[in-house]
Amino acid sequence: MTAVFRFFEIVITRVAYPFLYMVLSLTSAWRGIRAWGKTPTCHWEAVYDGRPIAILALYQKGRLRPDTVRLVQALKSFGCYVIAINTQRLDDPESLRLHCDCYIERVNFGRDFGSYKAGFLHLYKRGWHEACPRLLMVNDSVFCVSDRIDTFISDLMASEIEVLGSTENYEISHHLGSFCIAVSNRILRHSRFRGFWSAYRNSDVRPRVIRGGEQKLSTTLKRCVSAPSEFRTLYGTNEYLTQLRQDDAFVDQAIRNARVSALTGWRRFSARKIIDRLRESYVLRATEFPEDVSLRLEDAALADRIPARDVRGILEIAGSDLKPGERLDQDFVRKVIVSELTEVYMSGSQIHQNASTLLIMGLPIVKLDGLYRGMFVIQDIQMITDQIPQQDALELQRLLLERPYGGDALRGWKRAAFMRGLI
Structure with missing residues (x-):
């Protein structure tokens, strides 16, 4: 009955998609009309003196989160001129004067790209684009870890790479995560880049923002760079694969910290898949294994006997039924494991897919919608918070749990819209 119910739920959701999209589009259009003519309020603006600029898109009410304060402090410590654009109201905007050089509040319409646009047009x-040596666009959809944020800002802003993001996203098309991108003066002054922000139309419809904002921005940036090598990430697939090939301990860490949640369709690392790939290779075919050999991880006795939480465990499982005198090519097995880990790393949004592993690599940010969108379950949250200082872990855990999985928390048309990625 559960499978039948799930089938009909999928059918109804798909049939309802055009209607839901229309409703959300009309709602967005109405909010756009209400926002028309309402000029953003600039509370203050310090004299610009040619420093690197950071555009910070905020959605925070009352006062800033502690991790956001850490972010703006790190930006100021590097020497950035910080332009903060908030779609909510703070109780005491003046309290930000020490951290922000320019503070703007605007109507809550257009999501993060609406705030980015306001900052760029400003x-x-x-x-200021003529003198600005480098610019960082960043938003508060990420949690900032205290013990490595300064190094992260320095890596982004001290680089000479024309376009440098933190992570990549392979959904629909390859693009940078728009929550954190640094660009050089050449890009900032480029007519195509300026034209993108002039032409961008604000919307509250999530798919439109993703396609017309995040993905189109990366397409524009790829056209602006002087060479393909000038469009890069700090923690992209190339960096991940390089570290896997050079560091055996990191391979074990990547296996142990692989994402657990099964609520999305993205690939997950599985030792069973490794065994299946080895069985199809010459390594295991040479051992003349029968087709029904018991190498299944769900087999209780085998799972209890050999934990497959690192390379050694997988090697033990793969070699558990070898004939006397036969040996596995461990270097080949390692290559298969690294290949599977890398292919999983490339599935979907890297920052969601590999949150815990990225923290191990040094990335100091975690997406706050991970639990809400089903990329995390409680076990994933535990793995993530184990990688960061205790106080940060408590803050992050609370923020993640405040937004439970939308597939369970939402009801009616909102749930249907959520399941189709509309909200």
């Missing part, structure tokens, strides 16, 4: 209008 600096272009004043001609």
Whole structure:
């Protein structure tokens, strides 16, 4: 009955998609009409003196989160001129003067790209792009870890790479995560980049923002760079594969910290898949294994006897039924494991797919919608918070749990819209 119910739920959700999209589009259009003509309020603006600029898109009410304060402090410590654009109201905006050089509040319409647009139009209008050596666009959809945020900001802003993101996303098309991208002065002054922000139309419809905002921005940036090598990430697939090939201990860490949640369709690392791939290779075919050999991880006795939580465990499982005198090519097995880990790393949004592993690599940010969107379950949250300082872990855990999985928390048309990625 559960399978039948699930089937009909999928059918109904798919049939309802055009209607839901229309409803959300009309709602967005109405909010856009209400926002029309409402000029953003600039509470203050310090004199710009040619420093690197950071555009910070905020959605925070009352006061800033502690991790956001850490972020703006790190930006100021590096020497950035910080432009903060908030779609909510703070109780005491003046309290930000020590951290922000320019603070703007605007109507809550257009999501993060609406705030980015407001920030870019603000600096272009004043001609700051001519002198700005480098710019960082960042938003508060990520949690900032205290013990490595300064190094992260330095890595992004001290680089000479024309376009440098934190992570990649392979959904639909290859693009950078728009929550954190640094660009050089050449890109900032490029007519295509300026044209993108002038032409961008605000929307509250999530798929439109992803396609017309995040993905189109990366397409524009790829056209602006002087060479393909000038469009890169700090923690992309190339960096991940390189570290896997050079560091045996990191391979074990990547296996142990692989994402657990089965609520999304993205690939997950599985020792069983490794065994299946080895069985299809010459390594295991040479051992003349029968087709029904018991190498299944769900087999209780085998799972209890040999934990497959690292390379050694997988090797023990793969070699558990070898004939006397036969040996596995361990180097080949390692290559298969690294290949599977890398292919999983490339599935979907890297920052969601590999949150715990990325923290091990040094990335100091975690997406706050991980539990809400089904990329995390409680076990994933535990693995993530184990990688960061205790106080940060408590803050992050609370923020994640405040937004439970939308597939369970939402009801009616909102749930249907959520399951189709509309909200």
